Amino acid sequence: MKKLLFIFGTRPEFIKVYPVIQEAKRQGNPIVLVNTGQHKEMLNELLDEFSVEVDYDLKIMEKYSGLSEIVAGSISGLDPIIKKEQPDVILVHGDTAATLAGSLVAYFNQIKLAHIEASLRTYNKFSPFPEEMNRQIVGLMADYHFTPTEMTKENLLKEGKPKNQIFVVGNSAIDMFQYTLKDDYTNEALSWQADKKMILVTAHRRENLSDLEEIFDGIAEIADEFRETHKIIYPIHMNPIIREKAQKLLEHSNIKIIDPLDTINFHNVMRHAELILTDSGGIQEEAAFLGIPVLVLRDTTERPEGVLAGTLKLVGTSKENIVNETRTLLTDKTKYERMSGSKNPYGDGTTSLQIVNILNEK
Numbered sequence: 434m435k436k437l438l439f440i441f442g443t444r445p446e447f448i449k450v451y452p453v454i455q456e457a458k459r460q461g462n463p464i465v466l467v468n469t470g471q472h473k474e475m476l477n478e479l480l481d482e483f484s485v486e487v488d489y490d491l492k493i494m495e496k497y498s499g500l501s502e503i504v505a506g507s508i509s510g511l512d513p514i515i516k517k518e519q520p521d522v523i524l525v526h527g528d529t530a531a532t533l534a535g536s537l538v539a540y541f542n543q544i545k546l547a548h549i550e551a552s553l554r555t556y557n558k559f560s561p562f563p564e565e566m567n568r569q570i571v572g573l574m575a576d577y578h579f580t581p582t583e584m585t586k587e588n589l590l591k592e593g594k595p596k597n598q599i600f601v602v603g604n605s606a607i608d609m610f611q612y613t614l615k616d617d618y619t620n621e622a623l624s625w626q627a628d629k630k631m632i633l634v635t636a637h638r639r640e641n642l643s644d645l646e647e648i649f650d651g652i653a654e655i656a657d658e659f660r661e662t663h664k665i666i667y668p669i670h671m672n673p674i675i676r677e678k679a680q681k682l683l684e685h686s687n688i689k690i691i692d693p694l695d696t697i698n699f700h701n702v703m704r705h706a707e708l709i710l711t712d713s714g715g716i717q718e719e720a721a722f723l724g725i726p727v728l729v730l731r732d733t734t735e736r737p738e739g740v741l742a743g744t745l746k747l748v749g750t751s752k753e754n755i756v757n758e759t760r761t762l763l764t765d766k767t768k769y770e771r772m773s774g775s776k777n778p779y780g781d782g783t784t785s786l787q788i789v790n791i792l793n794e795k
């Protein structure tokens with residue numbers, strides 16, 4: 434059985450890596466878990482929530498800040514661990530500093546690298562920043578590219594990656610629902626909203642920070658226009674810039690700003706939404722599985738299959754666009770049903786099984 438070393442550092446990485454860790458455990462692979470500690474609070478809560486004990490915690494955010502320092506600190510923290518553990522394969526996910534640092538350390542130590550959720554691209558170097566370049570660089574070094582869809586596979590073929598290293602496996606975000614969804618779920622935010630329909634909002638992307646006023650003005654206008662029928666729930670990111678602006682601009686009786694939810698709570702709240710406005714990547718995939726239309730608060734997306742399938746629509750960050758597109762969906766039943774009834778392109782929840790099988794066989 435191959436020894437697998439998982440590196441992650443943020444909430445979204447852990448959410449998509451957890452099902453793979455569980456499957457590797459089930460198949461009896463020796464595993465080593467390394468948390469770089471990039472999202473300290475949000476990730477530690479998740480680890481507690483799923484009773485996961487990591488073997489190493491680099492606590493990177495206690496020592497460093499700024500992208501260069503975080504990547505440099507992660508590399509120097511990871512290197513001795515990898516030398517000691519000598520895994521057969523190092524697994525990284527997506528496009529964070531942990532992903533980039535982990536893949537460089539794998540390469541320097543000549544250990545096989547598996548990239549989960551490989552080959553998402555916008556081909557715009559600053560959108561999303563710095564994720565686009567992180568994932569392109571990791572793509573240069575990976576030996577196993579676990580890519581979600583046929584469309585994302587095309588990116589790797591265009592870039593000249595060998596076909597026998599590319600595996601279309603869906604997205605492990607979908608697998609995660611088997612660990613989180615509960616039928617008899619209730620919570621405070623859901624009770625608050627229960628007399629109306631719900632719009633769920635999340636916004637955190639670095640490149641959207643300068644457009645937050647526009648986004649928040651749009652959301653406040655929607656809350657006003659649809660005050661009789663809808664309420665808005667916004668689990669807000671820990672970033673203090675976002676929190677300050679939201680508290681100022683989203684003061685409205687139909688908007689509830691709450692702290693970030695842990696994943697079990699978030700998934701169970703999300704499944705009740707009629708519509709989602711978000712700039713998050715993972716939520717776009719999860720919503721497709723749940724049949725909830727998403728208006729994406731960005732100008733680009735690395736998830737074109739979701740747009741093509743009809744479950745996602747790019748609306749950018751201008752107030753006017755956000756309000757108009759939301760109004761259309763909330764008032765035009767045919768358009769709404771076309772989006773909510775679209776086929777989920779992100780797989781059937783067997784991604785982690787496929788990944789571990791491939792790693793153990795090849």
Ligand code: UDP
Nearest residue numbers: 445448668693694695696699713714715716
């Ligand atoms: N999520 C969560 N709690 C929240 C908001 C989001 O657990 O309050 C989850 C969500 O289900 C998804 C992931 O966090 O799996 C998305 O993370 P984020 O938006 O931070 O990052 P991205 O996907 O854009 O990289």
